[in-house]
Amino acid sequence: MTPRTPLSASRAHLVRAAAFAAFTALTATAHAAPDVASTSDVSRWQVAVNFHQPDGQATSFQTSTFQDAVAITGRSTDGIGWIANTANGSNFGSVGNWTFFVFRQEFDLTGYDASTAELRFQWAGDDSGQGFADRGTWVPKFRLNGGSFQSSVWPGGFTYGFSDPVTVSSGFVAGRNVIDFYVEGNGVTDGFAMKPLSFTAAPVPEASSLALAVAGLAVLGGLARRRSAPC
Numbered sequence: 001m002t003p004r005t006p007l008s009a010s011r012a013h014l015v016r017a018a019a020f021a022a023f024t025a026l027t028a029t030a031h032a033a034p035d036v037a038s039t040s041d042v043s044r045w046q047v048a049v050n051f052h053q054p055d056g057q058a059t060s061f062q063t064s065t066f067q068d069a070v071a072i073t074g075r076s077t078d079g080i081g082w083i084a085n086t087a088n089g090s091n092f093g094s095v096g097n098w099t100f101f102v103f104r105q106e107f108d109l110t111g112y113d114a115s116t117a118e119l120r121f122q123w124a125g126d127d128s129g130q131g132f133a134d135r136g137t138w139v140p141k142f143r144l145n146g147g148s149f150q151s152s153v154w155p156g157g158f159t160y161g162f163s164d165p166v167t168v169s170s171g172f173v174a175g176r177n178v179i180d181f182y183v184e185g186n187g188v189t190d191g192f193a194m195k196p197l198s199f200t201a202a203p204v205p206e207a208s209s210l211a212l213a214v215a216g217l218a219v220l221g222g223l224a225r226r227r228s229a230p231c
């Protein structure tokens with residue numbers, strides 16, 4: 001019986017290259033982590049504003065006309081800047097002029113499995129629906145990709161404080177996603193702040209990576225068959 005022939009140097013190199021290609025392709029994480037920005041990065045946010053509509057009604061908000069959001073001068077919570085449609089958050093000179101804001105951020109989950117996405121954040125809105133005089137009755141709510149409204153818990157019950165951490169783990173879609181925050185203001189020093197805590201999603205191999213992996217595995221399979229064949 002003829003002893004098994006050791007792999008030649010060139011073939012061993014080929015095996016290593018094919019294995020490396022297959023491994024790299026299958027474990028590729030070419031994309032950076034999915035990204036949702038805080039309100040400190042005002043360039044990532046837009047806002048739609050509606051005035052003098054009924055207090056406390058979802059139908060008082062409009063999402064047909066968005067504009068670039070504006071950073072509120074000198075206002076932050078836990079170091080996170082606030083945003084509105086004006087630099088002081090005011091649209092009127094006195095409270096009780098109901099103002100309806102939808103703060104929007106778009107983000108991209110291309111390259112990720114949307115079913116595995118999980119976003120954690122804290123947020124705050126002025127006004128807060130606390131039932132105080134002239135604050136309105138709307139409790140700030142958010143929704144993802146036009147889904148159902150979700151509320152949050154503000155442990156301090158304080159207008160400018162952050163909510164308890166919120167975890168969103170469903171409702172994400174492949175590609176472009178939109179998260180909207182609905183805040184009713186009383187016309188004076190209104191606004192919104194949001195602080196992402198974490199955002200994770202499993203990467204999906206790109207088609208080119210899959211093709212590379214298949215090619216690498218095919219080479220390995222071919223070599224294995226040749227090695228096991230009688231010499």
Ligand SMILES: [Ca+2]
Nearest residue numbers: 186188189190
């Ligand atoms: Ca206000």
